[in-house]
Amino acid sequence: MAKILVTGATGNIGRKTLQHLLKRLPATDLVGLARDPAKAADLAADRIETRQGDYLEYDGLVRAFEGIDKLMLVSATAFTDRNTQHQNAISAARQAGVKHIVYMPIIHEAGSAFTLPDITEQDLFVEEKLKASGLAYTLVRHPPFIESISFYIGENALETGVHVPAGAGKAGYASRDDLAEAHAIVLSEEGHEYKTYSLYGDPAVSFADVAQILSDISGKPVPFVPGSDQDYIDHLAAAGLPEQAARFALVWVQGINAGEWGGTAGDLEKLLGRKPVTATEFLRANLRHSKLETVT
Incomplete structure (x- = not known):
């Protein structure tokens, strides 16, 4: 073998x-x-x-x-x-x-x-x-990891709202575990040579969608607060994130807002033979009191 x-x-x-x-x-x-x-x-x-x-x-x-x-x-x-x-x-x-x-x-x-x-x-x-x-x-x-949502919006989003630069683009986030399972399938099966897969999760969601999801599963309003790039950096820095990390998060958010990872889903589901974990399912499973838990 x-x-x-x-x-x-x-x-x-x-x-x-x-x-x-x-x-x-x-x-x-x-x-x-x-x-x-x-x-x-x-x-x-x-x-x-x-x-x-x-x-x-x-x-x-x-x-x-x-x-x-x-x-x-x-x-x-x-x-x-x-x-x-x-x-x-x-x-x-x-x-x-x-x-x-x-x-x-x-x-x-x-x-x-x-x-x-x-x-x-x-x-x-x-x-x-x-x-x-x-x-x-x-x-x-890979698209952005679904586990990175709390990095982009901050762990205190349930209390402070989803503060991000203005934009309506969506991302087809996928979980590390689903991506790793897809890797294992490709590695353990024949017939994947010279192929390219775009492992989007489904459905894609915007940051306004994330705020609505958090509102629905927490039972309290979680506002979507669009602002400037500097507002975003200041908000994350006030929550204790180093400025360099905040600026790195900003680039990802800019890409999401621009629709960089909002492409056509299907490859990940076909490889897995099932629906991948959705943003709603992930956020529901990882709410802990007033904060979002980051799963690594």
Whole structure:
């Protein structure tokens, strides 16, 4: 049986992908890659092999990828040297004899001029390198995580309202768990080579919709308060978010308001064979007293 390796095995998406793979395949077919395998005790308890590897250490990646047929390339962290890291992983995979790479870029619809700093251009770089690598590849493009809604609107939105820059665009958010399950399906089945999936959740929602959802499930009015970009940064900063983080959130909100992630849904549902978790279901499950709970 083909061996499957998932990078970033101790992170959110990597760990969840391996957990879903374990429901479909024996542990002996699975490998996790981690900079610090000591943090993967839970995977070891499930008898999943963990190999040490760092995207910036090419020779170590080649050794870690030996005997691997399929590779889940989890995106490197933003604001690091992502191009070098991803290029190392692709080149090392080719040298080690990996046959198929699955990568998770942010959705960027054709013709869009919107870019996320240190994310969009680097993801497009990976797509180009994969297509030129000679390896089979699959692109499982992500929308914003549904878990990030509380980051965008602040954990105190139930009390203070949904304060965001003015805009009516919608996003088809998807949960990390649903995305990880989709990864596991693509990795464990045949027939996904050279395909691109846009894993939108459904229905897409605007920030005004989020305010209405919170009102409906909390039983009290939660106002939608549109404002300027600076109002938004000031509001998040007043709640204790560092300014740099607030400005990063602002870019995501601007993309959502512009409709960057409001495209056609369907790929995620088809892969899962069921409806993905909706924003309403997620927010209802994660209301805790007067705050929204962030699920990581």
